[in-house]
Amino acid sequence: MVGLGTMGAGIAEVFARNGWQVSGIEVTDAALERGKSILVRSTDRAVETGKLSTADRDDLVGRIEFGGDLAAVADADVVVEAVFEDLATKRNLFADLDRRTRPDALLATNTSSLSITAIAAATEHPERVVGVHFFNPAPVQRLVELISTVLTAPETIERAQQLLDDLGKTTITCADRAGFVVNTLLVGYLNRAARLYGEGFASREEIDAAMVEAGNPMGPLTLMDLVGHDVSLAVLHRMYDETKDRLVAPTPVLTQLVEAGWLGRKTGRGFYGYGPDGVTDAPGPGPKARASRAGELPMALLAPYLNSCLKMVGSWYATPDQIDTGMSLGCRMPKPFDVLAQLGPREVLAAQQQIFAESAEPGDRPALLLERLAAADDPATALVALREVL
Incomplete structure (x- = not known):
């Protein structure tokens, strides 16, 4: 497992839960310790909620070896990458992995927005590169998007499908396209919600309440604050660059939030304000709503x-x-x-x-x-x- 941020540590836990021996790799000692702490918090929480016994937790953690040397991939059957979402970084990494791994090793990227084809093309053996888009938190979320490219061999997809089945995941298969299935639909919906708010169509509270009433677990603006506006903005840019569809061109209020450093919950401000006790009454960044149009929601x-x-x-x-x-x-x-x-x-x-x-x-x-x-x-x-x- 190369990259032990929130997603990488979670994916490492998924494999270890299912009996795999895992080498978790990070580039710095600080990142390695952070990855360990993410894993410990997750497994401790599973013990507290009765989802894991103490003995199973100890066995799980014992199956993960942490280190900073890519030489550990030499004998790997599967390498999953979850490093920073930067295409050049991932291309360089996969070129290196291609040289270091056995010819029969499966190489998988967990990217949520970048071109898997471009990543695979950096290797000498692009036929063994596949996308496996896990969802956060990976130990809990059942869904994985399995993405093939024009370069992926059919047997690679079959092998990856069997692997994900064995991990207890539910997969949907798709081709390499910006946003894949879920983010294409989700981020487009979120961007429209932000646009309606930014244009004064309705207040943030009216938009969120209407969608909760329609059966969603939370409103779109609250969800964007939770995801992080920098994350949404990056995915929208990738989708717009590929499709030139103005519906996924980042709406101005979203760009302004990122420029202002109001990234959502993680910075304490987004569409809403956040304090130690939860949502505050801080005013939103948009104009006053034209209440006459709120009735058109949802x-x-x-x-x-x-x-x-x-x-x-x-x-x-x-x-x-x-x-x-x-x-x-x-x-x-x-x-x-x-x-x-x-x-x-x-x-x-x-x-x-x-x-x-x-x-x-x-x-x-x-x-x-x-x-x-x-x-x-x-x-x-x-x-x-x-x-x-x-």
Whole structure:
């Protein structure tokens, strides 16, 4: 396991929980100690909650050897990378791993936003490089996105799939595209929420309350504060660079939050303020809301989100089941196609048509698949058929 930040330490724990001998590697002593402390806190918490016995915890920790020398990868069957999200850093690392590892070793990157193809192309054997996007916290979250590139050998994907199955993970497979399945949908939804807030469409409280009422575990602005605005901004930049879709161009208020150092919970300020006792009454960074439009929530957020889901299906990038699995397991959000069934394709189309009429953005154009569902004699039956066939 190369890189022992929050994700790397969590992935190391996942492997050790399942009987693997793990070498955890970091570049500095301080980073190594931080990785150890993350692992200790996680496993101690598992003991306290009864999910691990003390003996199992000790065995788990005993299966992980910590060090700072990449020479440890020489005999590895699998190498997973979770270092800083910088393409040049990852390319250099994978070129080095390619030279140091056995020819039959599986090389995997946990990147959430960078091009896996570009990372693989830095090696002499790109056919053995694959993406395994774990979700945080890795020991708890069941979902992993398994990503192949045009260079990945079919047997590499088969091997990675079996590995993740053995680790008890639920996988969705996809090709190498900015954001993959989950972040493409999630970050687009979050960016729109930030845009609506920044344009005074509704207050932060109204936006968040509407989406919680719609069944989400937390509102989008609260979630962005939790994730960190620097993280969201980096993913949006990557998605926009690849697609040039203005819907994923970072909204100005998000860029301003990052420039101001208001990164969310980790800095004490974001869309909300945070103190020792939780959320404070600090004012938000946006303009005063035009309350007359708050009544259009939550459809103002749900229609574009569902439209994006149907575009993804229509482009054959993911199936309804993969999308439902990804968003429900990875984000704890209601299954999108359940939401579509509840609202009705015709109602969602009408809302999306209104949004497109106002924005004139090509990305807001209703998905062809949404139009076809709405035009069916019985849209509900057509939606059931779509979910069963794909």
